[in-house]
Amino acid sequence: MGELTATGLKAKLATLGKSPLQAPVRIGDGSGLHLLVKANQTSGGAWVLRYSYGGKRRDMGLGTYPAVGLADARAAAEEARKLLRSNTDPLAARGAEKAAQARAAAEAEIKATTFREAALATVAAKRDGWSNPKHAAQWLATLEQHAFPQLGEMPIAAVDVPAVLRVLRPIWPKIPETASRLRQRIEAVLDLARVRGWRSGENPARWRGLLSEELPPSRRVKRVEHRPALSWQQMPAFWTALSNVDGMGAAALRFAILTAARTGEVRGMTWREVDMEASLWTVPSGRMKARRTHRVPLSAAAIEVLRAVQPERPRSDHLIFSGGDNVMLSDMTVSAVLRRMNEPAEGENPEGPPRWRDHEGRAIVPHGFRSTFRDWAGETREEGRDVIERALAHTVKDKVEAAYARSDLLEKRRPLMEAWGKWCLQPAGIAEVRSAELERSDGKRRKAA
Structure with missing residues (x-):
């Protein structure tokens, strides 16, 4: 039995509260149990069991008074003494219990974390x-x-291999490109889950050596369909038709064609990015697909497109091709320009092929003009592959080659883009004669080779 009573404890605390304490006071109950009363807490205190283990003195907290009463503190102290009698450190046992509880909570969180949440x-x-x-x-x-x-x-x-295959197998032969992209995204989700401790073991969505044994390569399932693109020989005739289309969407499309840029880069460009005197457009890395700054030499034709939409006092932070109130044009706005140009005229067969189409008869799309430029440059120009690829802002896939090829070949790209602008703007009739001459010349070069 301890030395204190509940009434006696209250009386001692009342006495301590009559005058400010200069230092903490311990009210003992015997056998190491005491109530520690601090100077600013005379109405209560903390129960502490002082004991020795392994030759070292240790203090074990048992709760605060009055939330934990005298009887409960004695019971907790006796449980600790039982552990000591069995040669177990009560504080170590408490730490092990907390660790076990933390592990159980973590396991519960793992079980509760769903694929959607991950x-x-x-x-x-x-x-x-x-x-x-x-x-x-x-x-x-x-x-x-x-x-x-x-x-x-x-x-x-x-999530295991059979679960991943239940998702992929139904769509793998139908939409292989989407299915392959989906597999990569599932793999990324499972990778993050492993990093965060939500799962362990190998990734069941990994391709090499795992799903590659269950599914054929997506590129062999179905031929990849590239974006429908206009032939470069038709470009002057198309440009003539496009020049008769009003609106900011048509202006943005004209500029995208002349710069061989992606429409997203054009729709987001601001006046701050353009140096009219230097005929240069600098696209910041944050807006580029490859996350690298891209400099675009502007042809005379591209500069004219900008001058046509330039306000009297342009603000550097304003969009160049804005849908109004400095709101970015949507991708659909630019695509709609081509859809309207392909609408059948009065009297034409609505079931007939589109006016502006690729060699397979598919209606062209804005992104396809990058292919049009690539074909024109590859077949008619002497600048070479590296210059053309830089014009398209394509990255060098070979890491060793990329380490040395650091120049963006800006000055070599200037005559290329100027020639492209002139080709687009020349009259259609002259262009047909010129394209025939270029094709004959290209044929002679191939024979000579």
Whole structure:
């Protein structure tokens, strides 16, 4: 039995409260149990059991008074003494219990974390590294449509190879390119889950040596369909038609064609990026697909497009091709220009092929003009592959080659872009004669080779 009583303890605390304490006071109950009262806490205190273990003095907290009463403190102290009698350190036992509880909580969290939650966490982790803000929505849309119905509510730790294959097998032969992209995104989600401790073991969505044994390469399932592109020989005739189309979407498309740029880069460009005197457009790395600054030499034709939309006093931070109130044009606005140009005129067969189409009869799209430029440059110009690839802002895939090829070949690209602008703007009739001459000349070069 201890030395204190509940009433006696209250009386001692009342006495301590009558005058300020200069130092902490211990009210002992015997056998190492005492109430530690600090100078500013005379209405209560902390229960402490002082004991020795392994030759060292140790203090073990048992709770605060009055939340923990005298009887409860004695009971807790006796449990600790039982551990001491069995040669167990009570503080070490408490630490082990807390660690076990933490492990149990972590295991419960792992079991509770679903594939959907891990996917959202993956997007949040990668968002700042994506140049296009819409990429997050596209990333999730693919998972929402194809993966979440099967995996969404499944614990991330339970996702295995059969589960991944249940998602991929139905769509692999139908839409192989999308299916391959989906596999990569599932793999990324599972990688993040492993890093965060939500799962362990190998990634069941890994391709090499795993899913490659179950599925054929996507490129062999179906031929990759490239974006429909106009032949370069038709470019002057198309330009004549495009010149008769008004609106900011048409202006943005003209500029994208003349610079061989992606429409997203054009739609987001501001006056700050353009140096009219130097005929130069500098696209910051944050808006480039490859996350590298890209300098574009502007031809006389491209400069004219800019002058046509330039306000009297342009603000450096304002968009050049704005839909009004400095709002960026949508990608659909630019695409709609081509759709309207391909609408059948009165009296034409609405079921007939589109006026502006690729060699397979498909209606052309804005991104296809980069291919048009690539074909024109490759077949008619002498600048060479490196200069053309730099004009398209393509990265060098070989890491060793990329380490040495640091120049963007700006000055070599200037005559290339100037010639492209002249080709686009020359009258269609003259262009047909010129393209025939170029094709004959190209044929002679091939024979000579």
